[in-house]
Amino acid sequence: MSIVTIAICTHNRADDVEVCLRSTSPQAKKLRLKMLIIDSASAPDQAAKLKQSADDHGAFYFRCDEPGLSIARNRAHEEAENEWIVYLDDDAVPHEDWAARLVEALSEADTSTAVIGGKIAPRWPDGVDANHITQRWMLLLSCVTDEGVGEVSEGHNICGANFAVRRSALEAVGLFPLGLGRIGARLISGEEAYVVARLEELGFASRYDSAFVVDHVIQAERMQLEWAAKRAYWEGFSRARLFKKLGRPLPPAMNPLKLAASLPALFGLKTFSSDPDFAIRYNMALGSLAEQFART
Structure with a gap:
């Protein structure tokens, strides 16, 4: 049995999920990885599209009637059955070797490692110049492009767009906090940082590993x-x-x-x-x- 469950949490972005699944599902099927689509209270037309995409790609669809990213991520924890959950943003597009590299990194992790965040590269809009995007702006776009491996405690960044966590460790810190994480237009974040900090208090390590990579699709408006x-x-x-x-x-x-x-x-x-x-x-x-x- 695989050690990984893939969870894609989404709200009213069914088209993005379909693009994500086109890249993710062939890899997941090859390695027999379970995929979850967690619908965070999307509108009825979006929910119908999400259900269809889940059926088409062999994913399990679950709906949360109350919106909120932390609520959706906690539902994924409830439905996952494997040792590790890897959370993907709905607008993330894994590279073709993403799943194999991910499974390798998780399989080699020692028991003190509870979180591993992967590389998140920007996929800029066609024809748009990105020269004005600073490193500080890149972090706001949830992009982390460093090469190599390093501990978060040593200053390495990880982001939730490509974020693996042990189920048991996540449960030990009480799951994702409901006061953090996006809810509709309120762009609150910090739920991953909360989990990492609580895990550190319990003696667990969190690290960054550039071996498993996703592209983060950047909308043109986010470059303004x-x-x-x-x-x-x-x-x-x-x-x-x-x-x-x-x-x-x-x-x-x-x-x-x-x-x-x-x-x-x-x-x-x-x-x-x-x-x-x-x-x-x-x-x-x-x-x-x-x-x-x-x-x-």
Whole structure:
């Protein structure tokens, strides 16, 4: 029996799921990997398309009536039967050797390793110049392109678009937190970082491995500064909420007085500079302050 269950969580993006499955399902069938489509309260027409795609590609379809990425990911944990669950974003497209490399990496992991995140390469829109996309912007796009292997505790990044976790370890930390993870238009994130942090407290390791690769399909709107600024706001919001959920003090860089003091300078720099990182940093600061002063 395989050690891996593949879970694709989605909300109203049936066309993206179909593209993902066209690449994933032949590999999964070859290696006899179970595939789950977790529908996060999609509209009826989208749900019908998702069911059809699941049938066409040999995946199991499950629906959550309440939207929320963490809810959907926790449903995948409930339905999975294997030692590892690998979560794919619905707009991720695995490379042709992705599944074989994934199974190899998971099979070789020692028992202290609970999470392995793979490489996530951007698939830019045709004819669109990506030269203005900075490394900070790349992270907002959930792209991680480093080569090699390394521990998260040593500074390596992992993202949920290509994210494997042991079922037992995920259960040990109480699954994904419902206060983190996207819900509709609220671009809250940080649920993977929460799991990694809790696992670290229990003595588990999380690492990055570039051997298994997916392309992350980048929509043209996400290459506009307006989108990056909005996404940065929610990233700042999410980071502040993450520390609150973990019950940990904020790092010095997120001190509210320090953030508030930085806003005038960042506003001026984002207004007059062509460097998009100033707008990203400005909006991250706003988001962090919004969460820190929220009543809940």
